[in-house]
Amino acid sequence: MISVIILGAGNVATHLFKAFKTSSEVSVIQWYNRNLDALRPFSNQVEITNDLNALKDADIYILAVSDDVIGELSSKLPFENKLVAHTSGSVSVYDLDKKHKRAVLYPLQTFSKDAKVDFANVPICIETIDKKSYPLLKQVAKSLGSPTKRVNSDQRRVLHLAAVFVNNFTNQLYRIGHEITEGEGAEFDMLKPLILETAKKVQDMSPFMAQTGPAKRNDKKTIKAHLKLLEKPQHQEIYKLLTDSIQNTHGRKKL
């Protein structure tokens, strides 16, 4: 049994705790948060604490706390030479205090407190400094049913950046779709199957091959009509910029 202590009580910490509860290889022996209230609902399932000095001995300490405080919290841990992993996409492994065996366990997925998470759909990027820690973290990730990948800090940073494009920015395009349809008495609901299909298509086809539409076809008449239809200048800017981007990718002339 691998013993784990989780630090933090946010989205990632909570989903990790729940997932570890179902694992037969990993046992969460203690859960820390600076504010104990967030942990109380779980106090009958695990020992909780808000005192760093009360932390027990464990195989792995997982720091699922805000990016900005990872370094500081790792320094405050009152022990050394133990395996300490953070869960951030953008923080370097070297931000952890070097008194620890430093590592990263970055779940490349979007977590919200309410939404259920199936860890089979959560690729986990692992980085370790010492070689011995790697198989242990891999076993932990595997016990959640997650695919894993060894990813260094540079690659992880790039994956996190790409995640902003395919998750946050894509979601904002959905939002714009929502605004322009509902604004005209049409229904955003009508677009939902298309949204899903667009995401499914690139599961086994490259986005390059999957592209269609007026920008790729350089259908000037439709592009012009669309720009006229858009009421907000910023939506027009986004339309122009992404049309131009598609045309650069597919070797068409600029607008």
Next chain:
Amino acid sequence: MISVIILGAGNVATHLFKAFKTSSEVSVIQWYNRNLDALRPFSNQVEITNDLNALKDADIYILAVSDDVIGELSSKLPFENKLVAHTSGSVSVYDLDKKHKRAVLYPLQTFSKDAKVDFANVPICIETIDKKSYPLLKQVAKSLGSPTKRVNSDQRRVLHLAAVFVNNFTNQLYRIGHEITEGEGAEFDMLKPLILETAKKVQDMSPFMAQTGPAKRNDKKTIKAHLKLLEKPQHQEIYKLLTDSIQNTHGRKKL
């Protein structure tokens, strides 16, 4: 049995033909294309023709041809007062020759020749000028298992515009994710579950509620680091513009 004649042999026409083959309420009695070669593979399943004067009598003529030629082809049809529907998102119902009972049957989905289509995931937007044609077209769409919606030309145009955002532009964001990961030795494959989850999330949550990430949090440090990491000026522009758009939506300060 509702008799249908399809005109055109592209993506939409071909998927419609295949779907109608499985319908017990609709029979495709003839298939027209200006170029007969595209239809030959189906010649043992349906009567094919490239001669407009050979068109039979049918309940509905579906013009699944390029947007630019819908008006012209409808004028060339050697009959009048029959129900003629086009399948375009952006062409007005009034572009059809007024000698016909004019209508639109717009499938709000992305079709490619190879990809399989389940019409249960294809909302069909119906517009008719005369009232009597509406129930007939609705029955046709229902026989494919498709959800249907009465949508006028203005709403349809807006849905088509929104479809460009959530489909073509979103796919281009996937493409950029592909470029920046593979360019740095990371794997685009790692992002696929996130892409799917992002699309699934807005099936029962508004895109407004689903938003997360550095732009929404106004995490200036991460935004700055991401802009530095992006090599192409156009990717930086897209990053800035969509970050700004998210911040406008969520009431944060500008970059």
